[in-house]
Amino acid sequence: MKISKTISLSCGSPLLLSLLISANVNASDPFSACPTEAFVIQKQSNTPKTYGVNLATGSYSVLSDDMGTGNAFNGVGFNYHDNYIYGWDYSNATLGKAGNDYQIAALNVTKDTAAASAGSFYVGDVAIAENVWYGYRKGKGLFKIPLDNPASYNMTIIPGSKNNATYNITDLAFHPTDGHIYSISNGSSGKLLRIDAATGAAVNLGTVITSSGSNFIFGAQFFDPDGNLYVSNNSNGNIYKVNVNDASPTAVLFAYGPSSSSNDGARCALAEVTVGDSVDFGDAPDSYGTVLDSNGARHTITDSLYLGALIDNESDGYAAPLSDDASDNSDDDDGVVMPTGFELGESAILLVTAKGGDGYLNAWFDWDQSGTFELEEQIILGEPLDNGLNTISIEVPSWAKEGPTWARFRLSTQQDIAATGGVGDGEVEDYAVTLTETGVTINYYPSSSTFTTLAYEDLYPDLGDFDMNDVVVQLRIIEYVKDNKVRRIGFEAQLAAMGAAYHNGFGVHLPGVSRNKIKESLINWTIDDIPQEDSPLETGQTNAVFIFTQDLSDYVTLEQGCEYLRTETGCESAFRTTWSLDIPFDVPVSESIIPAFPYDPFIFATPNTDHGSAAKNAVGANPGRQLEIHLKNQAPTDKFSSNYFGYREDASNPSENQYFQNENGMAWAIEIPVTWKHPKEKERLDNAYSEFVDFAADDTGATNPTWYENADNALIFND
8 A cells, every 4th residue: 555645834724734545445335224223343353343233132243254454443433414334444544434335445534733643543423413524532632524525535623622632432422413422431430421523522411320340441332313322331242221311311231232342333323223023022010121112121032042932023022911922822931830839938949941052041030029120139140051941949038028029031142131121142031920928927016906105204314304205106016937037027106195395216226136137128118108218227236226217306296286296185186107117137037136025116316406405415415316215224226325324313334234224213214015194294204103113113023013004194194
């Protein structure tokens, strides 16, 4: 090849370096129309190859083993103005184009000074609104080459773009309608960038994907007409989809394509993404990801790998209850037999029939019946299957929820796949299954129809007026036990009264039960039948501590003229806020570890609120979680300040396991295992229930154990 250089100067014009390249400038015929497939071009052994990728499934085929040049073809884009692919021809250091035979023709390009010094380009695309190829190099700038005059291709830098060329990307793509360029940056966190083609300036629209392992290198990026940006990760070929028009865009794993260390992509951004003629979808309810719009599980059908004896083609997923298996009387979900059923906490057997070898099985069960397959619900991970019948044993977790649910099985030559997205071979089969639970004993405290009463005096460490009605909570506890192990626990609570001027929170502590034994992600709790999204399991604790609320005052509605709830005559609001918690253990816990009923319910000072000078002086500030009030001789949680031990009227002696009592054995919290009538406002507990004094003084609890049955009716609250 002969390359000649001429340097020319003209008055009022910049210095131009004209590279006249003697090469084949005659490309083959153009594509007949915008192809629906995406093109991925890779350099393998210095030979660029072209793949056609079906974005819907990630299946791909080789379109050209050799694009006719001895080096990379990069920064490629499809030009719908003339239906050619344009990109940077590394072999000839110039722009090249390829038609329907995928052979690169080098073009004669005249470069300005900045373009000549920029070197080769591996980042580029063809604009939509204008017939122009754009190329980018970090630290060099954004450049353009108009394509509408084949007799003269001129490459110039976008003015001011060099100063803006700071972002680390390996491809970019023009949006089909808004005129901007978009790209996802490389690294451990991919940031969506919107680039102004007139200046090269980029706006960071936020992180859309993060990696806990190797860095992302998104070498192939392209759009569809709906503004969805598709990016392929070089290291594994995973294709992610991001709708850049969303207010908070997020990358979703969409399909599995070809991987390569050298990866570039081109696509007609005006062509719809189509499914194809031979694709298998699942048929679970669409909350699991079934139809294409939901990124449903889908596989390109091949003769060499599938489950069972049957597999059928669908143009889209048919989600239950409108499954095509039911409507056409041809059920191709025939690859998995479940002879043992699914008993919570027990093993189950699956008989899986695979047609073809070299396949891997992945499977998910919706154990918690949430309507989605979550990461922790994957029960089979990349299990290699033999051709024919395979026997697989699985463990049904004890924390699963009894009742009907769904399972998904995916067979593919891809070992590591998700529950949704497209795969280039194999089959997906969805099954309705039922989870059962037998032999479980349910223990209620105090009973299935009654509550125990918890009453608190919140003036700790002073005994105060000792009317024991500052917080009155009714609590029921449920334990689910099998084989002497507790699988889960439940709480049902009501706010019965609140005669406090201070703000208090309420929680339950499980002494001796490690926090990490709780299956936190599956805690189900409601307040007044409204599901709560945050977790009640408190952080920063050794043992499990469940916070029902940081401030009980948030759930108090007072009658006009009332200062307190249900401690004054005329303030008998019938409504009671209710809490319901269902808490599974990750692994069943021995009954010997679970504390005795009623566990350890307690109140604490609401953070950032005043709780009196005595409480403040002990710790030098508003106490917040440092002040807790527990039942007599119950040790506090990790957040409690030991400054309160022995302070003011507190006579706790931790070395003797004595907590939250004064020198006469009087406590700031009591439990009465019935629905109890508390004292009126400012009426002392020991006056309203005279037998309580002797009961409190006897550590054995043998004296007056039923003191709460004998009240002075004039001093208690009767509603």
